[in-house]
Amino acid sequence: MWQERKADLVATMKLRRQSLAKGWYKYSRNPLSVLGLIVLVLIGTSAGLAPYITPYPAHAGAFTNFREAGQPPSWKHLFGTDRIGRDVFTRVIFGYRFSLLLGVVVLSLGVAPGVVLGLIAGYRRGTWVEIVIMRITDVFLAVPPLVLALAITAMLTPNLLNAMFAIALLWWPWYCRLVFAVASSLRNQFFVREAELCGASRAHILFREILPNCVAPILTKMTLDMGIVILLGASLSFVGLGAQPPTPCLGTMVADGAKRLPGEWWSTIFPALAIVLVILAFNLVGDGLRDVFAVEEV
Amino acid sequence: MALLEVVDLHVGYRVFEGYLKVLNGVNFEIEEQERVGLVGETGCGKTTLVKTILRVLPVPPARIQRGQVLYHGKDILLMSPREVRGLRRREMTAIFQDPLQALNPMFTIGTQLRDILKDSQERVGRGQRTQRAITARCISALRDTGMPDPERIMSNYPIQLSGGMRQRVCIAEALSRNVRLLLADEPTTNLDVTIQDQILRKLDQLVDQRGASVLIITHSMGVVRDLTQRLYIMYAGSMVETGRTKGVLASPLHPYTQGLMRSVPRLTGQGISDGIPGRIPNYLQPPSGCRFHPRCAHAMPVCVEAPPPFYPAGDNHRVACYLYRS
Amino acid sequence: MPGDILSVDNLRKHFPTKEGVVRAVDGVSFSIAPGETFGLVGESGSGKTTTAQCIIGMYPPTSGDIWFKGERINAAFDRRPKHVKGDLRIVFQDPGSSLNPKRTIKQILSVPLQVHRIGSRRGRLARMKALLDMVELPADEYLYKHPQAIGGGERQMVALARALATNPSLVLLDEPTSALDVSVQAKIINLLIRLQKELDLTYLFITHDLSLMRNIATRVAIMYLGKLCEIAPTAEFFESPVHPYTRMLLSSIPVVSDEEEALKPRKVLSTGEIPSPVNVPPGCGFQSRCPEAADVCRRVDPEMVEVSRSHQVRCHRERRPDRAGHAEASVLHEREERLC
Structure with a gap:
């Protein structure tokens, strides 16, 4: 018996490895996607290890050094220093921490309910369940996201947590719509019919039969959305409703520096470029994932 | 000179697992005004062959290793894109299994037929008279295919027609410009037998009138028997048997053709044999020599060594099998 | 008729649409005795598939009765007793879409076993291997494959193994070989004939292929525009x-x-x-x-x-x-x- 279980496990693992290898082959056909992934890994690890690899970890907090304030980029301060003498490079790396955290938290809060609601609505298409879920979704989609986020954060105290909460509240309808579309077309596939006729439970059909087929579009959309969420977070911070000083946040840094343009350009341009870089990287990775999940032709 | 001649064609695809050697030395020809059938099962390389002939093969991942596709003695594979376009406009055309993919859903049948007809002509006037003449030609082309009420069909969209009607439109489209060669890739596979019967009868009649050559690619032995004079049997990327259609079907010689014929359900109700043992080979590492040898009951040592050439077996019948060496 | 495994009595299925009522099935009656292979033949649009889908319970009929082993089973699948679902199974036409592309064959085969509580958790692996053996596929290799990695004929064999997992007595075969090559079709048909003998199965074979029915059906019925035209024992059907x-x-x-x-x-x-x-x-x-x-x-x-x-x-x-x-x-x- 034990032997059989072991053989079963080995064979399953082998299958996983093969699928991964094949996925990577398809991903690596596009050099830009690989570049995007490398950039993303670099940004991720440096953000994760920020206290250990940045030259002035202390500058991430409430630190002032007016003697070195407003210095242009040099070898000592790669991206220059801001108006109270903090190293911009250090703060950009720390800023990534919050941007990535924001993206991950928002998407993990937003995607799950969206996916579940979308699955249910798609599977029960044509019933009142679908109508209720999809009309609520429509209501949320009708509100301009930035405006609603502004309203919510202004209502509550403006801080990072509330910004995340506000954006997450806006994000689920997109996933609901996406999964709804996929699920309602899969619903008529014969493998779903077969499971129904066999007597499988609703939960089995939704999560074991339909959901695995939605993973590809969900993952692709998530990578593309990471960029947008980060941008939205930066926008909220830019107008002062996101992370509050002294927390290093790319949006806040751009806002602060903008007041001193064009003189101290470095305190605006570098955080802005950092935002562009991370969004670009996420988009490239998203394109690569799309290739991985694309249906093979030959 | 043959109208179309394919000489020793080798085509493969580069994929994750390696290199798929699909076409393995395809040789065949079609004479002027000849109707030839090409029979082969799923995955034997039929589609790759048609795509290569029409020059629509995606390269890469596909790769044409060697071989020639001679049209009137001129190699299609070496033609410039411009020449290929001219060829497709005036010399040869194709109809496919799924006519819905061949027709643009956004335009009416009339618009599409007119565009194709205009495109195939050297000089087109813009005058009212030419326009009207073209429309008239489209309608008569539709009527020729047995389409009821062609004037009304001209203003319909593809989605409004049944499968049989759509295939009639495709045939009208293909035959409205007097091409020399028609490639028909499973033209009636999706249709019901009574509709298939109508379409094949019409196609037969039209091709006869126009004097075009036809290559019918199908997996149905019955369709080939009704419509063609000569036939090729394809297996795993090469031709294994050819000859006059009725002759080959009545007395197949290659073990593969024999297995295939035994698998066909007959109206005589004699039961169905067990098919052919094994499955179509993996093109990553295809069997050496004759690609059929692992599934063949008569395999000999020589079969493993080199692919067999065509051996004559009387009355235009040729077989690529070492059993018929003498 | 008593003793019939399935009997369909004046079955109608109408679908209301914007253009009017589609009378997909309009008064069909037939019955199948145990051990038969009943061929229901028709062209596309004849209503043969709708008839099959009513019998299997994809939707309830508009009127008429479906009797299965003396039990009236008019309801759709969500209202049918579980033992009927296990006893009456279907194999669909397109094995590409009837097997979930994201699941392995092991996962696919385990569903009917889990739902109908057949075998212990440990015994199921052995049962799945036995099922694959039954349809002549090498079990150890095929359990750990995705459906895309195998050929069309093999997929249909897996679909058949899944249908047989619950030991059914009547199997609906909805054009099971029409997407396959003749040499593969021959294999599947012979497999079906062998399994019918070994497992005492009754088949309702829905198809458009009359030549195929000549060789395997015991009786043939022809459908046209939602109604039956002719029913006869196979030999008589083809001879006169x-x-x-x-x-x-x-x-x-x-x-x-x-x-x-x-x-x-x-x-x-x-x-x-x-x-x-x-x-x-x-x-x-x-x-x-x-x-x-x-x-x-x-x-x-x-x-x-x-x-x-x-x-x-x-x-x-x-x-x-x-x-x-x-x-x-x-x-x-x-x-x-x-x-x-």
């Missing part, structure tokens, strides 16, 4: 077809040998297409294409009549008084003459 549509179908089949050509009825030239099942005109559904249509055919829909024991036809020609006493062969002969 009565309905003009049956003869049109038979004479349209492309065959591969002269012997078969000789068996086909004299050519009934195929014309026209199956009319839309919306707003069906009065009279016989086939009259628009029938070369023998008379006035009465355009006005009155014919009833099913018996030509001989167990051979039924729905055609006005069979009711005409001058036919009543005639032997069947002479009826046929006469008609053939008129046709020429």
Whole structure:
């Protein structure tokens, strides 16, 4: 018996490895996607290890050094220093921490309910369940996201947590719509019919039969959305409703520096470029994932 | 000179697992005004062959290793894109299994037929008279295919027609410009037998009138028997048997053709044999020599060594099998 | 009839649409005895698939009854008792879409076992291997594959193994081989015949392929525009077809040998297409294409009549008084003459 279980496990693992290898082959056909992934890994690890690899970890907090304030980029301060003498490079790396955290938290809060609601609505298409879920979704989609986020954060105290909460509240309808579309077309596939006729439970059909087929579009959309969420977070911070000083946040840094343009350009341009870089990287990775999940032709 | 001649064609695809050697030395020809059938099962390389002939093969991942596709003695594979376009406009055309993919859903049948007809002509006037003449030609082309009420069909969209009607439109489209060669890739596979019967009868009649050559690619032995004079049997990327259609079907010689014929359900109700043992080979590492040898009951040592050439077996019948060496 | 495993009585399934009511199935009755292979033949749009889907419970019929082993099973799948779901199984046409592409064959086969609580958690692996053995696939290799990694014929074998997992007594085969090559079809058909003997299965075979039915069915029924045209035991059906549509179908089949050509009825030239099942005109559904249509055919829909024991036809020609006493062969002969 034990032997059989072991053989079963080995064979399953082998299958996983093969699928991964094949996925990577398809991903690596596009050099830009690989570049995007490398950039993303670099940004991720440096953000994760920020206290250990940045030259002035202390500058991430409430630190002032007016003697070195407003210095242009040099070898000592790669991206220059801001108006109270903090190293911009250090703060950009720390800023990534919050941007990535924001993206991950928002998407993990937003995607799950969206996916579940979308699955249910798609599977029960044509019933009142679908109508209720999809009309609520429509209501949320009708509100301009930035405006609603502004309203919510202004209502509550403006801080990072509330910004995340506000954006997450806006994000689920997109996933609901996406999964709804996929699920309602899969619903008529014969493998779903077969499971129904066999007597499988609703939960089995939704999560074991339909959901695995939605993973590809969900993952692709998530990578593309990471960029947008980060941008939205930066926008909220830019107008002062996101992370509050002294927390290093790319949006806040751009806002602060903008007041001193064009003189101290470095305190605006570098955080802005950092935002562009991370969004670009996420988009490239998203394109690569799309290739991985694309249906093979030959 | 043959109208179309394919000489020793080798085509493969580069994929994750390696290199798929699909076409393995395809040789065949079609004479002027000849109707030839090409029979082969799923995955034997039929589609790759048609795509290569029409020059629509995606390269890469596909790769044409060697071989020639001679049209009137001129190699299609070496033609410039411009020449290929001219060829497709005036010399040869194709109809496919799924006519819905061949027709643009956004335009009416009339618009599409007119565009194709205009495109195939050297000089087109813009005058009212030419326009009207073209429309008239489209309608008569539709009527020729047995389409009821062609004037009304001209203003319909593809989605409004049944499968049989759509295939009639495709045939009208293909035959409205007097091409020399028609490639028909499973033209009636999706249709019901009574509709298939109508379409094949019409196609037969039209091709006869126009004097075009036809290559019918199908997996149905019955369709080939009704419509063609000569036939090729394809297996795993090469031709294994050819000859006059009725002759080959009545007395197949290659073990593969024999297995295939035994698998066909007959109206005589004699039961169905067990098919052919094994499955179509993996093109990553295809069997050496004759690609059929692992599934063949008569395999000999020589079969493993080199692919067999065509051996004559009387009355235009040729077989690529070492059993018929003498 | 008592003793029948399945009996369908005046089954109707109408779908309301914007253009009108689609009468997909419009009064179909037949019954299947245990151990039979019943061939339900028709072209696309004839309603054969809708009939099968009503029987399997994809939706409830508009009217009529479906009896399975003496139990009335009109409800759709969500209201059917579980033992019926296990005892009455289906194999779909397209094995590409009936197997979930994201799941391994092991996961696919485990679903019916889990749902119907067959075997212990540990015993299931052995049961799955036995199922794959039964359909002649090497179990250790195929359990850990995705459906895309195997050929069409093998996928259909897996679908068959899944259907057999619950030990059914009646299996609906909805064009199980029409997407496959003939040599693969031959393998599947022989497998089906062998399993039928070994496991005492009854088949309802839905197909458009009459030549195939000639070789495996015990009885054949032809459907056209939601109604049955003719039912007969296989040999009789092919030797003396009565309905003009049956003869049109038979004479349209492309065959591969002269012997078969000789068996086909004299050519009934195929014309026209199956009319839309919306707003069906009065009279016989086939009259628009029938070369023998008379006035009465355009006005009155014919009833099913018996030509001989167990051979039924729905055609006005069979009711005409001058036919009543005639032997069947002479009826046929006469008609053939008129046709020429």
